[in-house]
Amino acid sequence: MTADRTGxxxxxxxxxxxxxxxxxxxxSRVLSGRGPASSKAIRAVRSAAKRLxxxxxxxxxxxxxxxxxxxxxxxxxxxxxxxxxxxxAVEHQAQRFGYAVMVAxxxxxxxxxxxxxxxxxxxxxxxxxxxxxxxxxERVRRLSDAGLAVADPVTFAERAGIPFRSISAGAIEEACRxxxxxxxxxxxxxxxxxxxxxxxxxxxxxxxxxxxPLALAPFRVAIKGFEDFPASGGxxxxxxxxxxxxxxxxxxxxxxxxxxxxxxxxxxxLLEGMALADIGIxxxxxxxxxxxxxWAAAYRPSISVITDDLDAAATALTSSVLHQLGVTEAxxxxxxxxxxxxxxxxxxxxxxxx
Numbered sequence: 001m002t003a004d005r006t007g008x009x010x011x012x013x014x015x016x017x018x019x020x021x022x023x024x025x026x027x028s029r030v031l032s033g034r035g036p037a038s039s040k041a042i043r044a045v046r047s048a049a050k051r052l053x054x055x056x057x058x059x060x061x062x063x064x065x066x067x068x069x070x071x072x073x074x075x076x077x078x079x080x081x082x083x084x085x086x087x088x089a090v091e092h093q094a095q096r097f098g099y100a101v102m103v104a105x106x107x108x109x110x111x112x113x114x115x116x117x118x119x120x121x122x123x124x125x126x127x128x129x130x131x132x133x134x135x136x137x138e139r140v141r142r143l144s145d146a147g148l149a150v151a152d153p154v155t156f157a158e159r160a161g162i163p164f165r166s167i168s169a170g171a172i173e174e175a176c177r178x179x180x181x182x183x184x185x186x187x188x189x190x191x192x193x194x195x196x197x198x199x200x201x202x203x204x205x206x207x208x209x210x211x212x213p214l215a216l217a218p219f220r221v222a223i224k225g226f227e228d229f230p231a232s233g234g235x236x237x238x239x240x241x242x243x244x245x246x247x248x249x250x251x252x253x254x255x256x257x258x259x260x261x262x263x264x265x266x267x268x269x270l271l272e273g274m275a276l277a278d279i280g281i282x283x284x285x286x287x288x289x290x291x292x293x294x295w296a297a298a299y300r301p302s303i304s305v306i307t308d309d310l311d312a313a314a315t316a317l318t319s320s321v322l323h324q325l326g327v328t329e330a331x332x333x334x335x336x337x338x339x340x341x342x343x344x345x346x347x348x349x350x351x352x353x354x
Contacts, residue, residue: 011052019048031098071099071321072120074113076132078105080265082291082310086131089314097327099126110135117143127151127321129314133164133198149324151317160336165202168290168339171306172206175288175341180214182349184257184286187211187218188249190270191262200262203290207260219256221249223266242269243276250279257285257350264291267303282348292342301345309337 017024022041030037030045037045048054071094075083091101102123104116113135120128121143130152134140137154144150154164179187189207191200204220211218223245249255259274261267267289274281281287281301289296292307316336322328 011054013054016045016048016052016054019052020044067126067325068124069099070123070125071101071127071129071318072123072125073101073103073129073131074116074120074134075103075105076108077265078103080263080291081293081295082264082307083131084293086310086314089311090129090318093315093318093322097322099322106135108135114139126325129317129321130154131314149321151320151324153313153317156313156317156320157336162336162338165206167336168203168306168308169206171339171341172203173210175304175306175343176207176210176214176216178341178343179258179286179288179347180211180216182286182347184216184350186254186256187216187258187260188221188256189218189260189262190221190223190266192223192266203262219254223270239272239276242273246270246273246279247277250277250285258347259285259287261287261289264289264293264296264305267291267296271299271303281346284351286348286350287346297344299346304344304347305342306339307342308339312337 013024013027017027020027020041022044026037026041027045027049030042031049071090073087073090075087077083087101087103094101102120102125104120106113106116117128117139125148127149128140128143128151130140130150133154134152140150140152153167157164157167176187187207189204204218207218223242246259259270261270271281271287274285274287279285286304288304288306290306292305296303296305313336319328
């Protein structure tokens with residue numbers, strides 16, 4: 001069936017209903033994702049809307065439902081490429097139900113997180129998804145109590161009976177055992193001065209607890225003065241200073257045979273500094289970091305990482321807020337993807353003792 005067009009050349013909801021053989025109310029329920037509809041009706045409406053290239057009016061939908069049709073997403077650091085698959089998965093899931101996504105970067109700052117929450121609230125977002133641990137959980141809880149649909153990985157993990165700090169614990173332990181089995185004896189855990197305290201502390205706690213019985217001595221190193229040093233570019237002097245810091249570390253009496261970067265943002269800086277200091281990977285020192293990306297896999301040698309299934313996490317969190325909004329009838333099963341250790345070419349046996 002070919003439906004007539006409106007005066008402006010665009011099909012309207014009545015034509016979609018006629019094409020699908022259902023009522024306009026059914027079309028509205030199916031395309032908005034709110035209200036009951038049979039699987040047969042859903043297939044018919046979606047097929048008709050696709051054939052007619054029907055696009056519902058976002059402003060009209062908002063007026064009818066008193067909703068903005070916007071999901072806000074708070075990301076700890078947009079400079080970190082590990083969040084790209086997370087955002088892509090949120091977008092994909094949200095668009096299926098007619099929602100737009102508004103992204104805000106907290107820059108790992110509580111003050112900026114507050115400002116971004118104010119900004120998102122001013123946009124009348126219908127839901128909030130946290131890509132990382134909230135820096136002010138009480139503020140987020142108050143938004144939830146006020147009726148905003150909220151999903152964050154900490155609460156999501158706890159609902160599944162898994163402490164948030166334990167999500168990556170198994171992968172960290174596996175990496176430590178692997179390094180010890182290769183004969184490594186000293187591990188330097190490197191973090192920038194402004195690294196997220198709780199995340200850094202939790203990661204260090206698991207590393208320290210696991211390594212001690214393995215005769216693999218871990219120690220922490222704070223890379224100070226490089227808080228604003230970008231992942232690429234930046235003052236030449238900064239790169240040279242970092243290279244000098246790493247060179248001094250590798251020439252010290254207790255030189256490490258493993259450098260473990262606390263984040264995927266810090267990792268490129270350390271790799272650049274190690275290259276400038278002529279520290280071979282893994283011939284002089286093995287290298288491990290948290291988070292994964294296409295560059296980490298393509299780097300030579302490829303980088304060993306502790307990584308999460310952020311695509312699955314984003315899909316689960318988005319499904320949670322859609323359920324809270326009444327868009328989906330049943331909430332997706334709670335599935336907390338645990339981190340995995342990917343052993344790649346940046347890890348090898350320690351260099352021979354001299």
